[in-house]
Amino acid sequence: MLSPETCARDLVEARRSLTVLDPSSGSGRPTSLNEGYAIQRVATQQWDDEIAGWKVGATAREIQKLFGISECIYGPVFEKTVFRSPAHLSSAQFHHRMLESEFAFQFCKDLPPRQRPYDREEIIDAVDALFPSFEIVSPRFPRLTIDDIPQLVADFCANGGAVLGTACSEWKACDLAAHRVELWIGGSLRQAGSGASVIGDPLNALEWMVNVLRARGLSIARGQFVLTGTTTGIHTPAIDEKAIAEFGEFGRVELVFE
Numbered sequence: 001m002l003s004p005e006t007c008a009r010d011l012v013e014a015r016r017s018l019t020v021l022d023p024s025s026g027s028g029r030p031t032s033l034n035e036g037y038a039i040q041r042v043a044t045q046q047w048d049d050e051i052a053g054w055k056v057g058a059t060a061r062e063i064q065k066l067f068g069i070s071e072c073i074y075g076p077v078f079e080k081t082v083f084r085s086p087a088h089l090s091s092a093q094f095h096h097r098m099l100e101s102e103f104a105f106q107f108c109k110d111l112p113p114r115q116r117p118y119d120r121e122e123i124i125d126a127v128d129a130l131f132p133s134f135e136i137v138s139p140r141f142p143r144l145t146i147d148d149i150p151q152l153v154a155d156f157c158a159n160g161g162a163v164l165g166t167a168c169s170e171w172k173a174c175d176l177a178a179h180r181v182e183l184w185i186g187g188s189l190r191q192a193g194s195g196a197s198v199i200g201d202p203l204n205a206l207e208w209m210v211n212v213l214r215a216r217g218l219s220i221a222r223g224q225f226v227l228t229g230t231t232t233g234i235h236t237p238a239i240d241e242k243a244i245a246e247f248g249e250f251g252r253v254e255l256v257f258e
Contacts, residue, residue, distance in 0.1 A: 008043035011155055012092065014140040015047070018094065018095060023141045028152055033069070036153030037216075040075060043156065049078040052224060053104070054213070055135055056205045057157050058149075058199045059229025067149050072199065072208055075157025081136070086166045086254035091239055092215055094160050097257050098137035098144065099237065100230035101183050101245035103116075103176060103195060103202040104164060105130055111220040117211045126220075127206075129167035132181075132247035135227050136161040137234060144234075162227060165253035174249075177201040182246040183232040191230040202228040 007030065014021050020224045030036040044051070049097040057073045059066050064071070083089060091097060108128035111118060137144065138160025139152065152158055195202045205228035210220055220226070237243045237257060245253045 002141070004042045005037045007039045007067075007154060008046055011039070011043045011140055013045045015051040015156075015240040016236050018093070020095060020142050023143070023148065023151065025080055029148065033073070033153060034149055036119050036150035037038065039133045039154035040156060041131055042153070043075050047078065047153070048098050049080050051076045051196060052079040052082045053077040053162070053226060054224070055159050055162075056110050056209050056229050057152075057158055057229040059205050061199065069149055071203060071231070073149065073153050073157055074209055074212060075153065075155075077135075077159050077225075081159075081161030083161065083163045083255075085132075085134075085161045085163050085252070086256075088258055091257040093172050094136060094138045094257070095140060096138040096144075096160065097236050098234050099243055099255065100135045100234050101181050101182075101193075101232040101247075102133050102135050102199070102227045102255070103130060103247075104133040104225045104227050104231055105202075105206055106225040107220050107222055111210055111214070113139050113214050113217045114220055117209070118214060123207055123210050124172060124203070129169055130171040130250060131167055131225065132165035132245060132250050132253045133227060134243070134245060135159065135230070136163070163255050164252055165247070166251050171250065176203060178200050179250075180248060181231040183235060184244045184246065186241040187235045190235050192232070193225060195231060197231045200231040205229050242253075
């Protein structure tokens, strides 16, 4: 493999210039998750933006089996690519327009690295809001490289941005696993799902994310959020076609690529 610095530079330049990289670049490809995360860390340092939050990917067991992995994967979400619903975004600013309907959780306390894992109660206590959200999945390659997970991880875990709906503070008594989510595109129901799609419960993904960062010497900072994984699969709306994810009592999130 080329050095993490060289691989990261290529990814950062592709993100900056909205060009795509050759997914079969031989010796330039990471061959393990550790190599993928090493490149991701360097690319994050090279990218001129602050981390607004984190995304969790591969949160469905069948997807993990397809990927040949036994746990979720993660990547950073940057401040300049976080938008508020209803969002009208230029399609020209993204490599791809793939959307995932996700529960997002915002933190009101820092959770710094430590030896002991954070338990579920500590994590929930540190969260002050739930958001209905879209993750914009937009890899720096011609397609989503699900057959090359180290490469996907290196590429900011394919994140292109996020759209957040209205914050909800009254969520802690809700059964998120059973909570229904509907994705509507162009006025038609595209797919329905629930929080159970996210490794059984979005809080499972949240707990996993916090403790993976902890183990790697990283922290969740006050004000950051975590996107916990898709409840309705991954779909690509056409230009000017409105996408709406309905989260019932938690509200909705809307996006149009123009």
